[in-house]
Amino acid sequence: MLAEPPPPAALPAPAGPEPGPPATPRVTTPVTDRPGPAAVPRPRARADRPANPAAAYWRRLLPALALLALVTRLPSFRHPLWSPDEGYLAVQARMLAAGGVLYDTVVDRKPPLLPWLYEATFALLGDSTLSGVRALAVLAHLVTAALLAATARHRWGDRAGRTAGVLYLLVSVGLNPEDTQAATFEVFILPFTAAAMWCAGKARWGAAGLAVAGALLTKQTGGAVLLPVLWLLGRTPRAPLSLARLAAGLALPLLATALLTTPSGLLFWTVTGSGSYATPTGSELHVLLRALANTALLGLGCAALLPPLLHLARRTAPRGDGDLWLWLASSAVAVLTGFHFFGHYFLQLLPPLVLLATEGLHLLPRDRLPPTLTAAACTCVVFLLWGVLAPRPELAHAQRLADAVRARTAPTDRVLVWGIHPETYWFADRAPASRYLTAGLLTNYSGGRDGPRVGEAYAVAGTWAVLGAELRDRPPALIVDDSRGKPFAPDRLPTLRRFLAHRYEPLPDTVDGAVIYVRTDP
Numbered sequence: 001m002l003a004e005p006p007p008p009a010a011l012p013a014p015a016g017p018e019p020g021p022p023a024t025p026r027v028t029t030p031v032t033d034r035p036g037p038a039a040v041p042r043p044r045a046r047a048d049r050p051a052n053p054a055a056a057y058w059r060r061l062l063p064a065l066a067l068l069a070l071v072t073r074l075p076s077f078r079h080p081l082w083s084p085d086e087g088y089l090a091v092q093a094r095m096l097a098a099g100g101v102l103y104d105t106v107v108d109r110k111p112p113l114l115p116w117l118y119e120a121t122f123a124l125l126g127d128s129t130l131s132g133v134r135a136l137a138v139l140a141h142l143v144t145a146a147l148l149a150a151t152a153r154h155r156w157g158d159r160a161g162r163t164a165g166v167l168y169l170l171v172s173v174g175l176n177p178e179d180t181q182a183a184t185f186e187v188f189i190l191p192f193t194a195a196a197m198w199c200a201g202k203a204r205w206g207a208a209g210l211a212v213a214g215a216l217l218t219k220q221t222g223g224a225v226l227l228p229v230l231w232l233l234g235r236t237p238r239a240p241l242s243l244a245r246l247a248a249g250l251a252l253p254l255l256a257t258a259l260l261t262t263p264s265g266l267l268f269w270t271v272t273g274s275g276s277y278a279t280p281t282g283s284e285l286h287v288l289l290r291a292l293a294n295t296a297l298l299g300l301g302c303a304a305l306l307p308p309l310l311h312l313a314r315r316t317a318p319r320g321d322g323d324l325w326l327w328l329a330s331s332a333v334a335v336l337t338g339f340h341f342f343g344h345y346f347l348q349l350l351p352p353l354v355l356l357a358t359e360g361l362h363l364l365p366r367d368r369l370p371p372t373l374t375a376a377a378c379t380c381v382v383f384l385l386w387g388v389l390a391p392r393p394e395l396a397h398a399q400r401l402a403d404a405v406r407a408r409t410a411p412t413d414r415v416l417v418w419g420i421h422p423e424t425y426w427f428a429d430r431a432p433a434s435r436y437l438t439a440g441l442l443t444n445y446s447g448g449r450d451g452p453r454v455g456e457a458y459a460v461a462g463t464w465a466v467l468g469a470e471l472r473d474r475p476p477a478l479i480v481d482d483s484r485g486k487p488f489a490p491d492r493l494p495t496l497r498r499f500l501a502h503r504y505e506p507l508p509d510t511v512d513g514a515v516i517y518v519r520t521d522p
Helices: 053-072 084-097 113-125 131-156 158-171 185-201 205-218 220-234 239-260 263-272 284-301 303-314 322-336 343-363 366-389 393-407 423-428 463-473 494-503
Strands: 414-418 478-481 504-511 514-519
Touching: 053 131, 053 158, 053 366, 084 113, 084 423, 113 131, 113 185, 113 205, 131 158, 131 185, 131 343, 158 303, 158 343, 158 366, 185 205, 185 220, 185 322, 185 343, 205 220, 205 239, 220 239, 220 322, 220 343, 239 263, 284 303, 284 343, 284 366, 303 343, 303 366, 322 343, 343 366, 393 414, 393 423, 393 478, 393 504, 393 514, 414 423, 463 494, 494 504
Parallel strands: 414 478
Antiparallel strands: 478 514, 504 514
């Protein structure tokens, strides 16, 4: 074995004085410019840069839009009803709740989505008020504003999103209050059309198809948004697959609706049975004047949008807004369809107009935005004051007539109101004696048509035979002639005139010119 090495020799101590007692060692911490890894603080998010900018954006914007939507719709809660369309829907909902069958014993020219919505709201909140439906109309406007804000933000940035949402709500009241404050078909079209364009812009084609179907099932003209959606689809690289998804999203709700109702009845009442309604023949001047009046009102309500729209229209640089111009053009065709030009038809123009004006403002200097918003707000206030202060003579007439009907009938009695104000049934709380709630379906007077094409010969096919059977099988306890000199008066309709002469007699007192007939063979 090898020997272990000897221990190292001790080193000699350095020369110097003899050391004293050992000093206490002094521990010093080295000063460094950098802390160690354990001392590095965790980074904090800056106060002016939130962790989720999109969420913060909507947390600020949505409450403001909700408040503005409520303020611009406050006049809608002032009156129990704003238009005969609301009255028609309210009576339809009661008939459906009582066991009626849509497009059979309950009929209208419109698709079923809104009657079902009224029925559901009445089931939850009662059928004596439209407050629940009016609240849903406020929500519809809020959703529309939010979707337009999302579309504008995606295209032009945060400021454009806020601009589009606010501008839409300000101009959404810029027509006759009867057309903007009522909870009718066009109001509930708007969120579906805005959703269809937003989904198409995000390439969510199945959802876009569902949104188009929702618009179409609310009112036929809502389907006009399909054209700009197809325009956007054609610019995608996988167009055939996208088209299949869009078609599926569109077709499935339509097929389900046809199965829930009667397919033949749905097709007849919403498409093929309205040929005489969709023509201006016989009332051209009347229709033209209405078109000019409502176009002028729309121009006044959207006056603040005109400068940015004109600036955008004059711009010659290449742009990617062809879908918005097509949306505006297809909506204009929807307004023209039927040649009636009611004010609420024009609501369908507002979403594309607002987005195009927002794009124009995006291209203009920033200092053009405050005057535009101020002008839109001032115009909005004018229309809101109109809604609050304007009298409603036809509403007062319908209420007086309903009081007279209620005083002369029992709650279980059925009555026939021969006129164009179905709200009389709702105010009187009496069931209608016929599935035809207005004289329009039986005379083609719908839409105020006052020319020669009014009478039995121009009714929806088969309606007079059905009415005759209804009146013979269960004669109404009371019939109200509310024609008041209009061309659908009973003395111009042989079938109704004979029925009244054989079984009814008029009371001596009238209600604002409306004649009440009571049975002679009770």
